[in-house]
Amino acid sequence: MENALLLGQLATKVAVKEKNPQQKEALFGVAASAFEQAKKINPRDKRMLYYYAEHFRARGQDENAKALLAESQEQELLWDHYFQQGQYEDARKVLEQLYKDGTKDSAVLRGLLHVAEKTFDREAVKKYSKELIAFDETVENNLVQIEAFLKVGLIKEAEYKLQSFKEKYPSEHRILLLQAQLLMRQGQLEKA
The missing domain is CATH 1.25.40 (Serine Threonine Protein Phosphatase 5, Tetratricopeptide repeat)
Structure with a gap:
């Protein structure tokens, strides 16, 4: 094999x-x-x-x-295929079926979050990033949430989450990059 x-x-x-x-x-x-x-x-x-x-x-x-x-x-592979092909609606349907069937693991939640980002579905970004962190609160998942907020234009939410992330993980080196992205999204290019 x-x-x-x-x-x-x-x-x-x-x-x-x-x-x-x-x-x-x-x-x-x-x-x-x-x-x-x-x-x-x-x-x-x-x-x-x-x-x-x-x-x-x-x-x-x-x-x-x-x-x-x-x-x-293999639904996990099928949604990934759709996602790679830019068929976000099909990917979302497969992921939502997995979600409804009780497969609420971090891979399914991340998949739903990525589809929401690509389709600029702000409410879905909020929902699935919150569920992802509730399911598995890690540094990576917190960063994924902040980046997703920035990508879809949820600037105030990203600012709030970044502030609490800085308090929780003050030595995390990726904070500066996220701060620069936030400042750019706020139109403060000089500060960024």
Whole structure:
């Protein structure tokens, strides 16, 4: 399985860079064969599904990637595929179904937050970032919340959260970067 995955990844990577159309197709063929072999060994392996879907995307065969992931019923991979393709509404639907089904882990909450950022859904950014921090209050998740607020224009909320973040984690070195981003969003370019 490992060797088939490595061969498939390598052949896909080389094929993407190849200029000669015949060699490109031959390399993609080698990759497809390797991934099919890996799929026969373990059709539910998440790494295989992920890399095989990447292979299809590299070939411009998004429908095949979507079909592979839908058939596998690996919803975490399916929403990520939609997200990577800029199909945020489809990604949101898959994530919301996972959320409703009780999969409220940090990956699902972060996914919902990223989709909300991309679609500039301020209310969803507030909701899912709050839930993410309630679920797992870490330095990273607090930073993700502040950055999300800044990206969608929730400047006052970002300012408030940044202030409490500074009080809670005074030695965190990324505070300066966030302060500069906040000042820029407030139009204070000289201070930033």
